Amino acid sequence: MSFWDRISRLDRRWIYLLVWLTVITPLFLPATFPISVTPEARQLYDAVQALPDSCVVLLTFDTYPNALAETEPMARAALHHLFRKHIRVVTLTTIPLGGPSIAERVTRELAATYRKTYGVDFVNLGYKPNYVSVLKGLGTSIESIYPTDNSGTPLAQLPLMQNVKSYSDMKFIFVVTDNGIIDYWISIVNAQFKIPVGAGVTAVMAPKQYAYVGSGQMTGLLGGMKGAAEYEELVDKHALATRGMGIQSLIHILLIVLIGIGNLAYFMGRRKRGAA
Amino acid sequence: MSGWEVFQIWLGAFLTVAIFSFMYKDNPLYKAAEHIFAGITAGYYVALYLDTVVYQQLWVPVTHNGRVWLIIPGILGIFMFGRLWPKLTWLARFGLAFIMGTTAGVFLASELHGNVLGQMSGTMQIQQVAGQPNYVLTALVVIGLLATLIYFYFSKPHTGVLGVTASVGIWFIMVSFGAHFGYTVMGRVSLLIGRVYFLYNDWIGTMR
Amino acid sequence: MRTTVPVAIAFVSGIIMLVSFFFRTEDNVFGDASQQLLIWSSIIGGFSFLLGAISIVRVNWRNVRLKKSGWGYNLLTVLAVFAMLVPALIKKGWLPESMAHLAGRDAGSIYDWIFIYVATPMSQTMFAVLAFYIASAAYRAFRARSAEATLLLITASLVMLWRVPMGEALLNSIHPGLPGWINTYVMSGINLSVQRGILLGAALGAASFSLRILLGIERTYMGRG
Numbered sequence: 146m147s148f149w150d151r152i153s154r155l156d157r158r159w160i161y162l163l164v165w166l167t168v169i170t171p172l173f174l175p176a177t178f179p180i181s182v183t184p185e186a187r188q189l190y191d192a193v194q195a196l197p198d199s200c201v202v203l204l205t206f207d208t209y210p211n212a213l214a215e216t217e218p219m220a221r222a223a224l225h226h227l228f229r230k231h232i233r234v235v236t237l238t239t240i241p242l243g244g245p246s247i248a249e250r251v252t253r254e255l256a257a258t259y260r261k262t263y264g265v266d267f268v269n270l271g272y273k274p275n276y277v278s279v280l281k282g283l284g285t286s287i288e289s290i291y292p293t294d295n296s297g298t299p300l301a302q303l304p305l306m307q308n309v310k311s312y313s314d315m316k317f318i319f320v321v322t323d324n325g326i327i328d329y330w331i332s333i334v335n336a337q338f339k340i341p342v343g344a345g346v347t348a349v350m351a352p353k354q355y356a357y358v359g360s361g362q363m364t365g366l367l368g369g370m371k372g373a374a375e376y377e378e379l380v381d382k383h384a385l386a387t388r389g390m391g392i393q394s395l396i397h398i399l400l401i402v403l404i405g406i407g408n409l410a411y412f413m414g415r416r417k418r419g420a421a
Numbered sequence: 422m423s424g425w426e427v428f429q430i431w432l433g434a435f436l437t438v439a440i441f442s443f444m445y446k447d448n449p450l451y452k453a454a455e456h457i458f459a460g461i462t463a464g465y466y467v468a469l470y471l472d473t474v475v476y477q478q479l480w481v482p483v484t485h486n487g488r489v490w491l492i493i494p495g496i497l498g499i500f501m502f503g504r505l506w507p508k509l510t511w512l513a514r515f516g517l518a519f520i521m522g523t524t525a526g527v528f529l530a531s532e533l534h535g536n537v538l539g540q541m542s543g544t545m546q547i548q549q550v551a552g553q554p555n556y557v558l559t560a561l562v563v564i565g566l567l568a569t570l571i572y573f574y575f576s577k578p579h580t581g582v583l584g585v586t587a588s589v590g591i592w593f594i595m596v597s598f599g600a601h602f603g604y605t606v607m608g609r610v611s612l613l614i615g616r617v618y619f620l621y622n623d624w625i626g627t628m629r
Numbered sequence: 630m631r632t633t634v635p636v637a638i639a640f641v642s643g644i645i646m647l648v649s650f651f652f653r654t655e656d657n658v659f660g661d662a663s664q665q666l667l668i669w670s671s672i673i674g675g676f677s678f679l680l681g682a683i684s685i686v687r688v689n690w691r692n693v694r695l696k697k698s699g700w701g702y703n704l705l706t707v708l709a710v711f712a713m714l715v716p717a718l719i720k721k722g723w724l725p726e727s728m729a730h731l732a733g734r735d736a737g738s739i740y741d742w743i744f745i746y747v748a749t750p751m752s753q754t755m756f757a758v759l760a761f762y763i764a765s766a767a768y769r770a771f772r773a774r775s776a777e778a779t780l781l782l783i784t785a786s787l788v789m790l791w792r793v794p795m796g797e798a799l800l801n802s803i804h805p806g807l808p809g810w811i812n813t814y815v816m817s818g819i820n821l822s823v824q825r826g827i828l829l830g831a832a833l834g835a836a837s838f839s840l841r842i843l844l845g846i847e848r849t850y851m852g853r854g
Contacts, residue, residue: 243465369792370608397790397792407771444761468734526645536831596795
């Protein structure tokens with residue numbers, strides 16, 4: 146077996162080791178990088194910034210726990226922005242596994258920082274099955290779909306919900322998601338109820354969302370951890386996403402180098418076999 | 422940091438390492454973690470639905486608010502359990518038909534109105550960059566859309582003009598899929614970063 | 630009865646939802662009816678998820694009972710189900726006041742604790758492992774075998790560079806306008822047009838599939854029996 150063939154057939158565990166080393170190295174050499182902001186992230190920030198103080202915004206935690214590294218920084222940065230502007234926040238989730246707990250934990254933590262009161266400044270509606278029912282039903286009556294909040298308190302007992310009966314009482318929907326539910330927030334909610342929808346989505350989903358941003362159906366987009374870092378930059382709250390950009394940079398460069406070596410080995414091996 | 426907090430972090434770290442151990446090879450520790458995860462997920466679902474649906478959406482409105490008609494979806498829901506016994510499988514059809522019917526009714530309108538019309542009108546406008554019209558971008562979007570649609574149109578053979586347009590389509594598609602791959606790498610790496618930060622900051626942090 | 634009634638249910642419920650789309654949802658018979666149907670649908674949907682979870686317990690318990698190979702793992706699954714379920718179903722009032730917070734599903738309950746400290750780390754790690762697999766796959770399989778594959782490879786590399794600060798700095802050093810050009814022409818131009826084409830195809834497919842369900846042509850969801 147030639148040298149290039151051996152390189153081409155390198156045991157996968159050597160690649161894993163290389164990835165591990167690349168991930169670990171920046172931990173010992175911490176460095177910060179300037180985060181450039183894309184027009185899509187800026188558009189989302191500007192839309193929230195333009196909202197009147199004390200209005201109501203729906204923030205969704207449509208995320209499974211496995212994608213929290215990408216989605217949680219977005220939700221946190223969004224809550225910093227919303228609470229700072231004294232906007233009242235209603236949260237919900239269409240994801241049963243973890244959605245309600247994640248919304249509860251993140252929102253309460255940030256609310257404590259800004260001294261916000263549950264029931265007055267923010268409410269967590271939690272989860273209800275069948276996202277079509279939830280997305281469409283909230284356009285007519287929130288209470289008929291969510292008789293109680295996540296903890297079982299009837300909505301009638303929550304001061305914030307006295308004036309929030311349907312989408313028409315909200316100014317903006319900020320969707321944080323790791324799955325295709327965003328399509329329905331656009332095609333059902335934005336299209337039928339004419340409420341602006343902005344989104345923070347995982348990187349895997351981001352390329353598709355450009356179609357919605359381009360058609361004006363989506364008001365701003367955050368794509369993956371870089372998108373979260375952009376929003377952290379915009380609200381000036383640098384956290385996990387911004388810190389993660391160092392490791393992210395190195396791994397991307399490693400991958401490009403690996404792809405280059407793999408191709409070089411492939412072509413050199415082919416040339417050798419052709420010569421023989 | 423209290424002893425309980427340290428225990429929580431060590432438990433998370435142990436489970437993280439147990440799952441990572443699969444990268445070397447399949448092993449009992451990984452298998453055990455995987456099965457516990459499946460059980461926790463199922464238990465999470467059962468408790469959540471019993472509380473939010475059976476109790477909050479069904480039991481309370483029927484018994485406290487007099488909305489007795491909700492017994493009908495309750496019965497249709499119970500019929501779903503017919504799936505557990507081969508002879509009663511057909512009972513589940515009524516509930517399923519209801520869900521499929523309402524979903525289809527919503528989708529028929531929303532897909533055409535929200536997606537088809539929304540995307541078509543988005544294509545029929547001049548694309549803007551930083552508030553300025555960009556005609557090159559507009560042409561790119563229109564040509565790319567038509568070429569992609571023709572590439573996926575299989576009712577006629579891809580020959581002549583159709584063939585040329587379809588081959589332009591495949592070039593556009595390759596660029597888009599390349600971008601998709603780049604983003605997917607980014608997503609997977611981000612999730613790894615989340616775990617590495619947990620191990621480094623939280624777990625190793627307890628040992629400092 | 631076993632086929633006609635479900636088809637009729639799907640037709641009537643679907644038509645009500647479809648017609649209600651053309652009216653304002655408040656204060657009219659279609660709005661009220663469609664809202665009721667959505668609530669019903671949510672309730673029935675909840676039972677279907679319960680069915681799925683019960684099936685998992687059933688399959689695993691059968692393996693334990695029959696002592697099939699690896700039954701110890703199946704037992705772990707069953708135990709984990711009840712470890713979540715039992716504390717969540719206990720009413721707070723049944724426990725002494727100092728322990729009441731452990732019951733139910735709220736923050737601080739056993740249910741919530743197991744989810745956050747046991748399930749979440751495992752779930753996150755399962756997906757984090759994919760970073761290694763994608764690196765290995767890229768090294769082995771991402772070859773410039775044809776012009777199309779080369780284009781895909783070049784775009785992927787450019788986007789990977791553009792989405793991280795170090796890579797962006799590198800692109801800037803080649804040409805200061807390159808990162809902006811990638812966002813405008815690659816992502817908001819070529820990528821947008823392809824995604825729009827796929828979206829339009831999928832939307833038309835979903836709409837025609839919905840119509841087939843309403844008209845009773847599509848019946849595969851009923852299964853056999």
